[in-house]
Amino acid sequence: MNKLKCECGHFNPEGTILCESCGKPIEENQHLDGNDKSKLLNMRYEGSARRSLTYNRTIVDKIWNFFSSVRNGVILIVIALIASGIGTIFPQAMYIPANAPNRDPSVYYEETYGILGKIYYQLGFHELYSSWWYMILIALIGVSLVICSLDRFIPLYRALKIQKPKRHYSFLSRQRLFSETPDFSPEDKKKVVENLKNMRYKIFEQDGQVLAEKNRFSRWGPYVNHIGLIIILIAALLRMTPFMFIDDYVWVREGERKVIPSTDGQYYIENKKFHLEYYDEDDERYKEAMERMGQLVVKNYQTDVVIYKVKGETIPGQEPELEKVTEDAIRMNEPLKFDGYRLYQSGYQENEFSTMTFGIFAANDEEKSFGEFTVDLMSPEETYELENGFKVEISQYFPDYILQDGEPTTQSKFPKNPAFVFRVYPPDSDEPEVSFIGIGRNIDPTGENKYRLGITDFSTHYASGLTVRKDLTLPIFVVGAAIFMIGVIQGMYWQHRRVWINEKEGTLLLAAHTNKNWFGIKRDIEKALEGTEINMVVDQEEEDLEKVEQTATQE
Amino acid sequence: MSGSIAAFYVIGIVLYLIATLFFGNTIRDKKSKEKQNKSGKIGFIITVLGFISHIVYFILRWIAGGHAPVSNMFEFVTFLGISVVLAFIILYLIYRIDILGLFAVPTALVLLAYASMFPTEITPLVPSLQSHWLYLHVITVSIAQGILAISFVTGIIYLLKAVDQSRRSKRTFWLELVMYAIFLVIGFVFSTVLFKALDYSASFAYIENNQSVEVEYHMPPIAGPKEGVALQENQMEPLIETPGWMQGKDAPRKFNTVIWSVIFGTIFYLIARLIMRKRVSAWIQPFLKHIKLDMLDEITYRSVAIGFPLFTLGGLIFAAIWAQIAWDRFWGWDPKEVWALITWFFYAAFLHLRLSRGWHGEKSAWLAVIGFGIIMFNIIVVNLVLAGLHSYA
């Protein structure tokens, strides 16, 4: 590598703009940071030699330079912003309402939103956030992030490490904050240094030249936060693998025990009870709001569950032996965690019957009852014998009755609309009477029955819908987010401030630089100079601005 | 709202109004070169008193409702207004600039007026909102947005002072458009207060998502619900129907309010133009003579620097934690979430652009104004038009 020797004796890497040690502008490189056109020096990255500004020959250089430009990074971000915004105009495919007439995206968008919807669908905006081009865009932002940070961090780190208290006059006088005090007293100088020290500036002194520096660590903030962002991007990519991420759903009825999906049959869940609670209508606090809304407001969804794990090996066809893992309640906002899985309360259904009680009556006299029997709809018995000698046989059972092409049949195995064909044997008789009975139906097929069955009671149960999740990427996201937060706070809530106090031929040169919050550093210097005869620094940028303003008003 | 809670709420608002007058007095005093004068100090103290009154409101309402009052739109927007005041107090203590009060306190007042458009009763919390993370999320986001609002305020002042008004240009046009938007907001406040004082009411039944719903208007219905049926005798016939793509809760009523705001706002704007005989922004410019541009730029940047990490924490991190616990996914591309992400990216872009030279000063000021526009879009339009999980009001 070519080395540039500065008059202070320091060797700088090729492409250096301001000498790493004394800050003297290196003649031939001033155009790189635009210093040749302005009075003040561009202090970003300390005028260090950045690869992207130095080399532009090979293809690698060109790619490196593309990605190390903040401008290009911002352009990528803006494209992602606009695309994301467009993605919210119509609902994403996963949010197509459940009650839409046709939920097929190829039909839904055009039907609901007309020609715009069609275009939206055809351009893939309905699944924007998982589309390949959106992901490429995000990946490019990630690459930009890495290269941009590397391009700046290393030279900046070097420059700040090598810097010396003694600075070249052309460096000091071209800082934004600068003053000269020709005849100064050494006591004043000492006092200023002391004051700065009391404000927790670190003092570096060399041959009477002083550098007071504070919060250099805040300069690393952006690099720390970008590391956090990269970790988050990596986690987002990992989340697309089934090994790291599982998403499933299970319905369990009250009293039911079943295998939890996506656990390789290793875990079972039993729903002991589902609770649905409403706010008390008379609750003083919310009365007004509930009256206005005109409906009950749900207070709690909760499933009391027991989780089991399969014990040992199971031979196919054999009932597995189960071991209790935990017993707990799952509520909204309080998922249940066990062995890396999480169960969330996500939905419920209440229209299932669990038991039905039937009475046997005289066909011609409603009042005359011959007893009752109760059927467990999940596992009905074949026959029910009453104490007074009646016997009832279930001939057919339709858990979810429907009449299809004139034939009675069942839509599902869930008791949502149970119906039965019963054979009723009166005491000491072998001749059954046949009855068909369901909700709102009671048919005597022969028209000659002496006994009539009637539903006297029933009970219902809830089915609880639970989301099954396993997400091993969560800790990675957490780490990424934490690092990002640390980095942003480090970079934003502290500022790197430096004050140079140099002497040249009996004149005191005072210059200062901060990466942000100029108001703050000016106040620091004001405080440090209090009670001394040293001239307050002049804000040379402000001077420039005022000149511009004056010429503007004169026009 | 019960008596004492409402009293503290109103007292706060009245104090802000009075404080605004005192801040206004500081610019009349053109001769004084000092940054701060007596009138400004009084204005600041009154603002702090108003803020304390609102803190009391907040605590009392928390106790009465049994949960932090940030769980419906009224409470949320109110808290945002209070946050703007808090942010103003913080930045005033750092920079001691009176003009900040003249613009920031009215911004808070407008937000409080917007809040009053929503039902004010304490609502019971549905299960998904019963989480401490929700409070943390909303409170942090609001405070962050309050601080970002200050960058909007200083951005506006910067532009009013810096944009050359001597001839027409794109910049004068856009700035005047922002002024017009502010008049629309004033029109909104005026129409809300006017019809509330007149106790106007009309109601309709209409079909939304295959369900019959009712909506009560507090302003004469220029735009009625789509195929709405009038429920009160002698109520005004709507002139037009609300377009069907406006789907948020009570969308027709909100759309109607927008129409009234535009009508009154435009009338006020035209009157102002007639009286001033020049662009509103040109008329304001001479009052800002003594304000330093680089100080405004500094505050704009500083408030973004303070607000951005807070916004990240509240708007993305706490939000994700809550979503993870309540809805089993920490991110769901719901419109509200996407717009929070857009806001975040926008301010990140702002911070990055500040790293290059040409973006300080006026360009930064424009960006700050646009950024706050995005925040307002998320609060107003996303709730009105793009209904998602978050449209809880």
Ligand code: HEM
């Ligand atoms: C295209 C990708 C990106 C590139 C090329 C990039 C580049 C940079 C650079 C060069 C800096 C300045 C470092 C310094 O001052 O020494 C920076 C700062 C920063 N970046 Fe990024 N960045 C990118 C994406 C992001 C994203 C997505 C965020 C978060 C939303 C972000 C947040 C920040 C923050 C908060 C700072 C500190 C700004 C300041 O100190 O004023 N960056 N970035």
